[in-house]
Amino acid sequence: MQSSIPASGPDTRVRDRRLVRLLSSSVAILSFGVILVLLGCAVIGPIVYSGQELALTSASLVPPSGQSWLGTDELGRDVFVQMLFGSRTSLLVGVAAAVSATLVGIAIGAIAGFGSNRVDTVVMRVTEIFQVMPSFVLAAVIVALWGPGTMRIILIIAILSWPQTARLMRGEVLRIKSLDYVNAARCLGMTETQILWREVVPNALAPVLTVGTLIVGQAILLEAGLAFFGLTSPDVASWGKMLNSGQRFFYQGWWLSVFPGLAIFVTVLAFNLAGDKVAEIFNPRSED
């Protein structure tokens, strides 16, 4: 019997073509595009409107118009300008918290899943302690001890978010470590550490990274929640804070809560859709 592989052109470019195809879908273009625009706003916006963050205009609670695109708030500050400044906090908190929670979760989940039963039990019980910790109590304690600050908010959110990643990672590692290719690697004389980091972890990443992008959204919302209780610095603008202060004036100025809410919604959606694409790119079988 002759074995022939379906001829499909020069194969060195198979993966490049795959990447191009995955990235050229409309969902990918839209989600990555939105994220780029948001990052652009966060970087450039505050430079363009430097110093105008708290600048008061003539009138308070003016609806969106040519003058102030998204209206003004109860103190007469421009909502659009505030949102540009707020995007910095929200994106920074969202991305930084998600990245650190994902890294911690990957490491801890991998160790729990790959280690002995005893290691697994101990690590997972500790993980559960973090999972049942009431988030606002923890945040209140930290803020009370060290005062508010963006870095501390990131830390709090990361502490609250890593357990879900760790659990998922552990499950994937448990599944993958029983596959035969891991034994095949062991028979090649690889050490257990090499097997864990080179053979197991890379194959467990796809769902974990998807959850990581979900954490971006959760973190932005959590930051909003903490801002609501006054647990963030009062002098740093964020979408969450705008949303919460805006809701007091919902009947007088719907734009105060609707636009920051919309921004959070679009950001979370864009990160989630982008996360699905990232998972697809990380899965070498996604073409089938």
Next chain:
Amino acid sequence: METAFLDVENLGVTYRAGDRSVVAVGGVDIRIGQGESVGIVGESGSGKSTFARAIMDLLPASAQPAITGTIRLDGKDVKIADLHRVRGRDFAMVFQDPLSYLDPLMRVGDQIAEVVHVHDRKAGRDRVGELLEMVQLQRTHARFYPHELSGGMRQRVMIAMALACKARLLIADEPTTALDVTTQKEILLLIARLRRDLGMSLLLISHDLGVVSEMCERVYVMLRGKVIESGPVRDVFRTPRHDYTRALIAAGSDQAKPLPVPVHDNGPILTLRGVGKTFGSGASAFRVLDGIDLDLHQGETVALVGESGSGKSTLARVILSLIAPDQGDVTLNGQVLNKLPAAALQKARSAMYPVFQDSSEAFNPRRNIRGVLSQALDVAGVPARDAAMTALLEQVQLRPGQPYLDRFAHELSGGQRQRLAIARALATGAEVIVADEPLSGADLSIRALVVDLLRQLQADRSLAYIFITHDIWLAHSFAHRIAVMYKGRIVEEGPADAIIRHPKHDYTRKLVAAAPVLKL
């Protein structure tokens, strides 16, 4: 010609995938008489299961199947759109993997009762007991959940549910493929008896010519969606007209020429002495391996045969030092592996490499073939050049060279993947290859190819094989010696031909008798 019970003419199934359409079954004519038993044989992808699912109206809607053709039941036309009315009333089906067709959270008695109720509202609970007795289970089994039953018992429950339909045609799609040979024999006898007692027709779909030759009166041979040959089983198997049928029969029958047991100048390369392994402890302790002695010489193949649970896969893992034995020693090239420190073990074990049953799990999905082979060449200390890798691929008859290296294992077919696994073993420079059921999922033609390849490599490189299989005929034709495992022990061991022709142990005798063989 009298009207057949079921007469299918020119049945076609086309799947739509995007803008392409794939013809899975292309114009098949099949007749089944009242009470007749008919077999369909063919390899995976031949369309035999698709045919059965088409007439049961069970094709996945997601594949957008388009079914064409005429179906007559007792001479009356049945519209394709009305097939779902026929299923369960006139046709019932039994599948390969009963566990995935039974509700895991429902007692099997209740599941049978459900079917009984659909077909006969007045039937009492007693009917379930009757059905269980018909399939040679006990009435008390009604209270069991599917996971509490063995594979054979689950298949009996499936058959009981099929009987509850009072169907006139039983369609069995590889009903015993997942079962051990002795269980397979029991299930096949049961189906044959029920068919005789109840006057049911049988459509048996199988890749196993031996099973079909024992069970069926007529047979259809399918290849790429078409019937290429049909007729009474004896005629087709004795005087096949089509080359493909001839090849299938050659691959499927036991025509082993006994291999001479090689004479060994040197001592064994691998020795097991008194190897034992217990899983669990205390009351739940389970002795998986008990006092295993085994020798393997250079250039020799020893087949480990036995049924599931006999400990043969655990033994493979112990040999490969993936599990440490509790007792006894595994010695490779004079080194006692289970007493070596970890670092030394990593070096010593490289003289040995596994080939696994499921080739889809045997490769890191993120590594392309270049990555897979260069990793293995590293172990042997050979520079991982493309030329060296292409040479390896050529040795296992994966020819086209360059383009292969950038592909991934999951892009290959099962047979190609298994050959890649062999290439990887060669790359490590291993002298002993431990193959755990490497061919159990493979079609006959691929099996023949891989067996020839392994023989060729053995002749060229004097490799030694530990070859684990449940297929006693395959062991007969491939191995020099056979060791029969039963409940964690080697109950009989000796030259392959002697074991098959003159088995001494009762269990070996039972195993040989139960294994279906294509008698010509």
